[in-house]
Amino acid sequence: MDHTHEEFYRVTFDLLTCTFAGASDALHAFESHAVEHFEQENEWMEKSLFPARDCHIAEHAAVLLSVREVGEGFTSGALGLDTVHDLAMELFSWFPGHADYLDSALAAWMTRRNMGGTPVVMRRSLRA
Numbered sequence: 013m014d015h016t017h018e019e020f021y022r023v024t025f026d027l028l029t030c031t032f033a034g035a036s037d038a039l040h041a042f043e044s045h046a047v048e049h050f051e052q053e054n055e056w057m058e059k060s061l062f063p064a065r066d067c068h069i070a071e072h073a074a075v076l077l078s079v080r081e082v083g084e085g086f087t088s089g090a091l092g093l094d095t096v097h098d099l100a101m102e103l104f105s106w107f108p109g110h111a112d113y114l115d116s117a118l119a120a121w122m123t124r125r126n127m128g129g130t131p132v133v134m135r136r137s138l139r140a
């Protein structure tokens with residue numbers, strides 16, 4: 013999960029910094045990542061009967077829908093590069109809360125079920 017989350021930041025950063033010419037590739041790269049990322053977590057939740065799975069799965073679906081709408085809008089010319097960059101900023105503001113509350117709860121649930129303990133959560137402080 014940590015490795016996948018590092019990749020999330022990489023593809024989102026590419027989306028934020030892409031040029032007009034690179035936007036289609038960046039959108040496709042983000043969507044491919046998100047499909048794999050979300051399907052993996054959805055499968056873990058279904059298999060382990062994670063209690064809050066409906067809300068977590070719905071959040072994944074809503075993000076993917078937004079990404080696809082922006083992708084289709086950009087391809088058709090209805091949306092510009094600024095919307096692609098806005099999407100990346102929205103993803104950057106959405107993700108920490110999602111990872112902190114929903115993904116970490118899933119990680120704790122699976123670790124408790126599989127190993128009988130809870131994982132150590134390490135957070136970087138922005139303050140010195």
Ligand SMILES: [Fe+2]
Nearest residue numbers: 017049053115
């Ligand atoms: Fe995740």
Ligand SMILES: [Fe+2]
Nearest residue numbers: 053110114115
């Ligand atoms: Fe998630």
